[in-house]
Amino acid sequence: MVITRRRLLGRTGLMLASGGLVAKALAAEPTMPMAMGPFYPVQKPTDADADLVQVAGRAARAAGTPIEVSGRILDRHGKPVPGARIEVWQANAAGRYAHKSDDSSVPLDPNFEGFANLTADRDGAYRYLTIEPGAYRAGDYWRAKHIHYQVDGRVNRLVTQMYFAGDQLIAQDRTLAQDLEQKVGAPVPPVIFARDLGKRPDGVSRLAFDVILIDG
Ligand SMILES: [Fe+2]
Numbered sequence: 145m146v147i148t149r150r151r152l153l154g155r156t157g158l159m160l161a162s163g164g165l166v167a168k169a170l171a172a173e174p175t176m177p178m179a180m181g182p183f184y185p186v187q188k189p190t191d192a193d194a195d196l197v198q199v200a201g202r203a204a205r206a207a208g209t210p211i212e213v214s215g216r217i218l219d220r221h222g223k224p225v226p227g228a229r230i231e232v233w234q235a236n237a238a239g240r241y242a243h244k245s246d247d248s249s250v251p252l253d254p255n256f257e258g259f260a261n262l263t264a265d266r267d268g269a270y271r272y273l274t275i276e277p278g279a280y281r282a283g284d285y286w287r288a289k290h291i292h293y294q295v296d297g298r299v300n301r302l303v304t305q306m307y308f309a310g311d312q313l314i315a316q317d318r319t320l321a322q323d324l325e326q327k328v329g330a331p332v333p334p335v336i337f338a339r340d341l342g343k344r345p346d347g348v349s350r351l352a353f354d355v356i357l358i359d360g
Pocket residue numbers: 181183235287290292
């Protein structure tokens with residue numbers, strides 16, 4: 145099983161390396177559901193806008209490497225899902241969630257929002273500015289860097305996670321491996337990585353992550 149799982153991870157990496165053309169061809173493959181994890185913010189922070197690096201009323205910005213993430217919410221036929229609600233939540237740059245149940249000794253960042261509640265526009269598009277999340281310990285292994293998503297379309301709700309290509313911790317992340325088990329033997333490998341869109345003029349890296357809901 146381990147070998148198969150590794151092969152799947154390898155294929156996922158390959159797919160990413162081959163670039164946008166392949167990603168486009170896979171656009172109709174529904175995004176795979178993944179673990180919600182223990183840190184979904186049931187208690188919402190007061191600031192939940194699309195700028196996670198700037199908390200309302202605070203002068204300083206979040207620590208870490210800023211990234212801009214954008215994408216589209218589509219159905220399996222490639223049709224946009226306007227009005228889809230996108231919730232994202234993540235650890236801060238040091239790998240800590242602003243969640244009561246995260247008992248890590250890593251410090252909180254009061255200047256980091258950690259959560260955003262977004263609505264897809266008429267093209268199904270969304271965008272937010274955040275920082276690259278830190279990896280964190282989960283028992284005896286590391287969670288690779290990831291951003292959690294919950295997407296509510298008109299018909300479907302999907303909980304998934306977006307990963308970062310080239311992250312050395314991917315291969316040992318057992319939470320991810322468990323999620324990928326459901327895709328072993330699937331004809332098309334799942335899209336789990338953000339696509340690199342290059343840098344903005346101000347140097348901030350731009351990443352893309354489309355979410356495909358079965359029926360939108
Ligand atoms: Fe997480």
